[in-house]
Amino acid sequence: MRIPCPYCGLRDAHEFSYLGDATVSRPAPDMPDAQEAFFHYVYLRENPAGAHEELWYHAAGCRQWLVVSRDTRTHEISGASFARAPKADASHAEVKP
Amino acid sequence: MSELLAEIPASALVPEGHYGPRTPAPGVVAAQLSQLALATVAVRPNALDLVAELALEKLGLALPHGPRTASAGDLTLVGTGPRRFLAIGEGITGDPLLERLGHAFGKTAALTDQSDGQMVIQLSGPRTRDTLAKLVPIDLDPSVFKAGDAAATLVALIPVLIWQADPAPIYRFAVPRSFTPAFLRALVGAGAEFGLQLTGTGRG
């Protein structure tokens, strides 16, 4: 697979490490059912056949965490963006395909 | 494994010398550079515009956008990630480099000396690109990767930063210190076919 890193450009997937579903977010630790919420956050994942938003870390490149849109059936990657929204600094991120 | 390297310990720098067929001129010249100071520059949140202004004003240097280099005199900045740069000063040591960068950027960026952490290896010669094709998993064709372009990537399982220093072409690699022996082994194995001259690594 080749992942379009928004900083480095298209790179082989060997340069990245995979984490998984990018749509889960860390629950508030002081919420009433925190343990239940964390259980879901840590362990429970959808396993979609099709579009998937997932976290990849460009370990051998710019060391940025990315959200990659990948079709789990075809490995087709339709895009990637920084997991940290670059906000005002976005102007300095050269985005290649 | 190339027979060339069979007798050289994997933990030692490949000694300087000529590797491969004797040709009138070596196809590749590889040099481990000394007299360089290196530092990472990590810009603090929301300070990139300010740092860009300071770089221009105090260092006479246009901050590189993306994975590119920018140089002014003996100082080069290489973009290594969003808000991150590797600063390279020629002919100085780490402390004065840090002082100079600190003077320019003040508290807008975190500075970390890397002068002992990264070795810089320069490649030149007519068969440089043929050698790099065996090492670097990115497209270095001059239509794609030009002088002033940089890339952090993986060479022979080693994390490196590569940038093109000159259209000649001349490329430079920053290699983590402990990986330098392994990097040189891969480099010599790849370049020996074209005749490779290695300097700056000592006599072994």
Place this chain on the structure above:
Amino acid sequence: MSRLSSGGLIDRATPLAFTFDGRSYKGFAGDTLASALLANDVRLVGRSFKYHRPRGVFSAGSEEPNALVELRTGARREPNTRATMAELYEGLEATSQNRWPSLAFDLLSANQWFSSVLGAGFYYKTFMWPAALWEKLYEPAIRRAAGLGRAAEQADPDSYEKAFAFCDVLVIGGGPSGLLAALTAGRAGARVILADEDTILGGRLNSARTAIDDAAPGAFLARARAELSALPNVRVMPRTTIFGVYDGGTYGALERVGDHLSVPAPFQPRQRYWKIVAKRAVLCAGAFDRPIVFGGNDRPGVMSAQALRTYAVRYAVTPGRNAVVFANNDHAWSAAFDAADAGVKVSAIVDVRETPPPALLAGATARNIRVIAGGEVIATSGKCLSSITVRTRGGTETLQAEVLGISGGATPNLALTSYFGGRPKYDAALAAFVPDQTPPGLSVAGAAAGQFSLAQCFATGAAQGVAAARDAGFAATPAPLPETGDTPTSLSAFWHVQGSKGLAFVDFQNDVSAKDIAIAHKEGFRAVELLKRYTTLGMATDQGKSSNMAGLAIMAELTGQGIGETGTTLFRPPFTPVALGALAGHHREKDFRPTRPTPTHDWARKQGAVFVETGLWLRAQYFPKPGETDWLETVTREVKAVRSSVGLIDVSTFGKIDLQGSDVGVFLDRVYINTFSTLAVGKARYGVMLREDGLVMDDGTTARLADDHYVMTTTTANAAKVYQHLEFCLQVLWPDLDVQLASISEQWAQIAIAGPKSREVLAQVVDAPLDVSNTGLPFMGAVEGRVMGGVKARIFRLSFSGELGYEIAVPARHGEALTRALMAAGAPFGITPYGTEALGVMRIEKGHVSGNELTGQTSARDLGLGKMASTKKDYIGRVMAGRPAFADRDRATFIGFKPVDRAQRLRAGAHFLPLGAVPVMENDEGYMSSVAYSPTLDHWIGLGFLKGGRARIGQKVRAYDPVRGGDIEVEVCDPGFVDPEGERLRV
């Protein structure tokens, strides 16, 4: 000799000597081993896999099922080399395979008389019982009887390498369609790679006499090759097989750099494995001439009709004195005509069709070739083919023939199109599967797409070249199409001669016959995937390139389903076999993976250190002295030296991370279970980090150098993982924090000195005014200063050994100098360098946890570190660490052990059982994680996890280690074996 007196692409001025089975022969440059053998009248070249049947050369390309040989000798011996792909070189040595005692007389050929019982499913049915006999009897016997060549038994002396290439358009195959595609895209300015497995570009044009632009094909080929090599944006890669298609337009290719030489040229690899990334690719891989299934169709002398043409035209060889062609299609006729025109005596064409096209009949008449229309070959005879029996409407007739060129039609070489799961579709008019869905970015032209005629190849090659170049962003116009008289051919689908005599082979290499297909059908293995696995059809090294089609067709006949409904199995990479050495490339032996030396590696080597691999690092394990007889003696001396005086160890391999910013304290509070925001400047603290699931990820000390500047250390093993985790926290969880990370693992050499005399040693290397007294630098203090007359340093008063200790960090280039300075300063105290073993012993004596305990399955509480956890803040893993099971009193937790009989040795990995309990899982109470012989206590000690943990101190349990025969009583004790109160640290 069967060399024709003229013609061919061989260089008659360059004769080459070679041997086959020890006999000497001559060939020419430009020959393959197969063509040279045929030129020397060697027609029997191997024995088949199962029945040991004599086999000859079947094809002239990479699909070859029969002519497999061992090439070269000694360490370079390579089994199962296709003689049709092996270029001849001076001194080539080849040996036939799978025969004993000789190729001509093979005892195991008796297997074929038992073919009635050795058929499909034989192994499954026969060797079911008794199971005990499988390893002892059946498998060795089968392995001896079946099989192919022998691998070399020595290490491969050649080198291999990997390389990367990038292009706009990759053209796979350099035949007529590939040439047009490459010319079209190349002229448009696209970066083109044209790869072909053959030595020279041209594909079938090298084997044909068909006129192109009113001249021999050679003239067109010369122009095309010259133009392609003149285009700077086109790279021609001969001897290069594209063997796989991968995601993102990545293609695997094998370049045979030195396979055509006796040994690779100096400093050149034998083979090169390319990863090619292409925006677009055009598959122009041609087609295979497939066999017809009839009794005796595997006899040496039977070959594909197109191979007959190739040997005659390209190699100027007549593969036998008298050739007959047996076919169902026009293309085989033109092969016969070209062979005849090249000088081969073609006596007859047998065509299953009743009325072949009149133009072909005229061509045969003109060449004095007899035509038997509506005929079928029903038998062959001779050890090597000498005659065939033909059945016609009028009866049967025997014809003399040393060569029988057979052709059941063309099978498009579309393997690469199905590597992404694309199923080829059946085209009844062509009687062939043609590509349907292809991998993204890959299109198909020419014969691989079922466009078999030369004119179609040129046209589709140019058209696909245009499309590919355009997709890659280049305005392209098709290259002008060469004129050719070659028109679409017709055929009449025909697979299997009914009622022929003898075994009729479908898959030559795996000895699968038509009868085996019938058995599979009868026994219900009818789906193609089952058919394949039950009969092994298409599972040999040739992957059924030429044979699959007839197998599917026969099954379709048996089931009554159409071939399209029957379908085809899918192909998988690699297209042709790839040596593992090529995939490994540079990464073998010493270069299997990078070796990372520490900054003091050379110094340690000179001290005679024995090194150990820890991850990629090489660390000094211990420093034996002359006269010491084993490692334990050395390690014991090193430990005693530290505990009684002072020792030194390089700890540079720890991960070191620089953290700067106004929020570092807050950040560390969130990633460690304990608090760091309150840490005073100039102090260090031990911290434990959890994963979000509540289990311990890593531990280490972190020091505060300034209000907004901390330095973290991680374990050696987890350095990269922790850095990645911290980046995750900063970029994904809390992007608003002002924290900047930098790895400084490589920048700083870090040398630990430990022992009661360590302060006195340290004091001698630090520059004024740095104060390292107990008040100036108390336990867990961290200061920056200078050492050795001006070298900047960070000094941490930390201890892993339990003794008074310091870690001194200096820029890596000074690591060795610092070590020498410390050794000199410590000489009066007998300072002793020690390695990871002594360090491990001392940490076990102190009861510190390490890698053996940080298994990813242990919580802070399990490790006895639960009290460190702050209750005043949230941190990663806090919520999940609060799950009830982690607090279960019965949970195995960290504790110490000593043998009841102090003379006994402990073993890590032993499991704990209650005294007297039977050793079953239900009684398991935990395990020993780390053990050491304690020089301080003079007996073995251990750390481990035991149900109930500290509450059981003083009890005895059984340490049961069936793997190594250990079964002893141990006493549960506090894990702090030495100085549990930590008094030595604070002196």
